[in-house]
Amino acid sequence: MKIFACIKQVPARDSQLRIASSGQWIEEADLTYEINEPDAYSLEEALQLKEKSGGEVVVLCAGPARAAQTIREALAKGADRAIHIEEAALLDPLATARLLAAAARSEAPDLILTGLQSDDMGNGQTGVILAELLGLPHASIVMQVEKKDNGIRVKRELEDGWFQHVEMPLPALLTIQSGINKLRYATLMGIKKARSKEIRRVTAAELGMAASAASIVMDKIYLPERTKRTQLFEGNPKEAAAQLVEKLKFEARVI
Amino acid sequence: MSILAVMEQRGGAWNRMSSETLAAAQQLARELNQPASAAVLGRGLEGLAGELASRQLEKVFAVEHELLQDYTPDAYTKALQQLITQVKPWLVLFPHTYQVRDFLPKLATSLNRAAVTDVIAHRAAGGELILVRQLFQGKVNADIRFSGEPPYLASLQAGAYRADQVAAGSAAVERFAPRIDASDIRTRPLELFRESQRTVDLGSAEIIVSVGRGIQEAANIPLVEKLAQALGGELAASRPICDAGWLPMERQVGSSGQTVSPKLYVAVGISGAIQHLVGMKGSRTIVAVNKDANAPIFEIADYGIVGDLFQVVPELIEAVQKAK
Ligand SMILES: Cc1cc2nc3c(=O)[nH]c(=O)nc-3n(C[C@H](O)[C@H](O)[C@H](O)COP(=O)(O)OP(=O)(O)OC[C@H]3O[C@@H](n4cnc5c(N)ncnc54)[C@H](O)[C@@H]3O)c2cc1C
Numbered sequence: 001m002k003i004f005a006c007i008k009q010v011p012a013r014d015s016q017l018r019i020a021s022s023g024q025w026i027e028e029a030d031l032t033y034e035i036n037e038p039d040a041y042s043l044e045e046a047l048q049l050k051e052k053s054g055g056e057v058v059v060l061c062a063g064p065a066r067a068a069q070t071i072r073e074a075l076a077k078g079a080d081r082a083i084h085i086e087e088a089a090l091l092d093p094l095a096t097a098r099l100l101a102a103a104a105r106s107e108a109p110d111l112i113l114t115g116l117q118s119d120d121m122g123n124g125q126t127g128v129i130l131a132e133l134l135g136l137p138h139a140s141i142v143m144q145v146e147k148k149d150n151g152i153r154v155k156r157e158l159e160d161g162w163f164q165h166v167e168m169p170l171p172a173l174l175t176i177q178s179g180i181n182k183l184r185y186a187t188l189m190g191i192k193k194a195r196s197k198e199i200r201r202v203t204a205a206e207l208g209m210a211a212s213a214a215s216i217v218m219d220k221i222y223l224p225e226r227t228k229r230t231q232l233f234e235g236n237p238k239e240a241a242a243q244l245v246e247k248l249k250f251e252a253r254v255i
Numbered sequence: 256m257s258i259l260a261v262m263e264q265r266g267g268a269w270n271r272m273s274s275e276t277l278a279a280a281q282q283l284a285r286e287l288n289q290p291a292s293a294a295v296l297g298r299g300l301e302g303l304a305g306e307l308a309s310r311q312l313e314k315v316f317a318v319e320h321e322l323l324q325d326y327t328p329d330a331y332t333k334a335l336q337q338l339i340t341q342v343k344p345w346l347v348l349f350p351h352t353y354q355v356r357d358f359l360p361k362l363a364t365s366l367n368r369a370a371v372t373d374v375i376a377h378r379a380a381g382g383e384l385i386l387v388r389q390l391f392q393g394k395v396n397a398d399i400r401f402s403g404e405p406p407y408l409a410s411l412q413a414g415a416y417r418a419d420q421v422a423a424g425s426a427a428v429e430r431f432a433p434r435i436d437a438s439d440i441r442t443r444p445l446e447l448f449r450e451s452q453r454t455v456d457l458g459s460a461e462i463i464v465s466v467g468r469g470i471q472e473a474a475n476i477p478l479v480e481k482l483a484q485a486l487g488g489e490l491a492a493s494r495p496i497c498d499a500g501w502l503p504m505e506r507q508v509g510s511s512g513q514t515v516s517p518k519l520y521v522a523v524g525i526s527g528a529i530q531h532l533v534g535m536k537g538s539r540t541i542v543a544v545n546k547d548a549n550a551p552i553f554e555i556a557d558y559g560i561v562g563d564l565f566q567v568v569p570e571l572i573e574a575v576q577k578a579k
């Protein structure tokens with residue numbers, strides 16, 4: 001099986017976010033970046049599927065030059081090669097998916113895995129859009145993948161602890177939910193090998209993609225306004241703890 | 256020009272969030288001076304369509320087909336694409352459910368558009384519509400505008416609009432028969448199921464202490480467990496803790512875990528992503544311990560301690576023991 005794993009580089013989870021003076025995006029200068037969390041799980045799933053049924057894992061990533069670091073880390077974990085579409089961050093999931101589709105189409109993968117949602121944009125759309133652009137069947141929020149003789153059988157997560165199995169032929173696209181597997185660490189050997197693995201760099205123009213008019217526009221971003229009056233205790237932990245317990249006992253009367 | 260709410264049902268029962276979408280459609284219709292309609296998809300929809308007929312709507316579309324009996328993204332996309340092409344709504348609203356996540360991006364793409372997902376609020380002025388959605392798991396908000404030609408598509412976050420605001424009235428029911436062929440459907444959905452029985456029932460716990468990724472590693476969990484014991488409560492967790500296997504899945508609170516409403520919910524090292532909040536926001540008193548004063552959890556907490564949980568929790572345990 002030729003498996004594509006789409007990964008996105010996002011600001012590290014505990015980043016202190018500040019709004020850029022343009023009001024259009026966050027201040028990027030002092031941020032560190034990492035792989036989008038669900039994408040780490042979808043990469044792992046791709047690697048495990050390859051280990052079971054053979055084939056190749058290709059990492060596909062659209063992002064600025066700094067994304068190369070995250071791509072290298074994916075190669076160190078065991079992906080065979082990568083395609084890096086070097087474009088500054090795209091805010092419109094349809095535009096992003098169009099780029100990914102342009103890069104994937106000629107490669108005709110058997111299976112494409114994406115994360116279910118990005119930690120920064122949180123659209124939860126790019127994978128499903130990509131499936132539609134490539135004319136592939138899909139399933140989203142997947143918690144298990146089994147290869148069958150005539151396709152795959154997946155376990156979809158639903159609300160409130162419900163699940164559902166879905167079967168479909170290949171080629172197909174799945175959006176993967178965090179927790180589907182146990183993540184591996186890159187080994188020293190893997191890190192060494194990654195240095196000689198191929199990263200093909202392409203631009204949108206080289207993929208034949210002209211910028212098309214976006215159908216959604218982000219006017220501005222801002223920190224949400226507090227609407228609830230939370231009684232906050234800061235400073236000395238001992239005093240804060242005592243004050244809180246006092247409130248819980250005599251004001252909220254819950255202990 | 257009209258606003259269409261696409262309702263979600265399974266086996267003849269509404270998804271709770273559908274009514275929120277209906278209320279939002281009615282509200283936007285008033286603000287933008289357009290009529291609102293609603294659509295429901297499935298098979299044997301008389302009952303559900305009948306219910307909608309007693310709401311303040313212009314029309315109720317009962318989108319009936321035997322291939323809509325069980326949800327598939329292919330059949331739903333086909334049916335809705337045909338409905339939208341015929342009815343030509345200005346705006347189509349969906350609840351941001353797992354099912355909508357599964358087909359809305361596909362539907363929008365088939366209409367050559369991008370949808371706006373997981374909307375938390377809107378502003379409508381002078382016929383222009385601004386939608387607000389969250390970035391960075393609730394830490395940042397963004398104002399979004401549609402551009403280009405309608406139809407515009409958007410899904411609404413759980414709890415963003417109030418189901419009890421749905422206005423009663425009367426509406427004409429119109430049957431819509433989409434053209435769907437069995438060969439259009441490429442995925443085969445099987446039965447729904449639940450995993451093994453739960454042994455802890457967080458739903459009936461009076462006090463819950465919940466631990467999140469701020470705990471850093473499995474070896475630190477006993478610290479929070481001790482706080483739960485001191486308070487006489489149950490231990491619960493955010494999803495990443497259960498994903499990592501540090502606590503069993505059955506202790507997970509949130510949209511894919513349990514929904515709880517104890518009299519006291521203490522969130523330790525939990526950021527407050529919406530998928531966690533929907534599972535616990537009904538709690539009577541909410542306490543958050545987090546080192547980040549901007550963490551979204553403080554937005555719904557009654558009391559909070561801003562600080563390092565490794566310093567705060569031991570002090571809390573001591574203070575609770577003293578108070579008892
Ligand atoms: C479809 C879907 C379903 C989901 N279902 C669920 C669900 O059911 N339940 C659920 O919980 N999540 C669910 N999630 C995941 C959810 O989006 C969040 O990723 C998750 O809730 C984050 O968990 P967390 O708050 O523990 O971790 P993080 O978001 O990483 O937050 C950790 C917090 O700890 C704080 N912290 C770090 N160190 C310290 C310290 N020393 N002292 C004090 N504070 C500290 C940080 O400031 C931060 O706020 C779902 C996601 C999706 C897309």
Ligand SMILES: Nc1ncnc2c1ncn2[C@@H]1O[C@H](COP(=O)(O)O)[C@@H](O)[C@H]1O
Pocket residue numbers: 006007008009036038039060061062063093096100113114115116117118119121122123124125126127
């Ligand atoms: N720039 C990108 N490069 C590669 N994959 C991406 C990119 N953006 C989004 N994806 C994939 O699409 C998924 C969903 O992203 P989103 O629609 O932004 O929530 C992510 O988990 C990734 O797997």
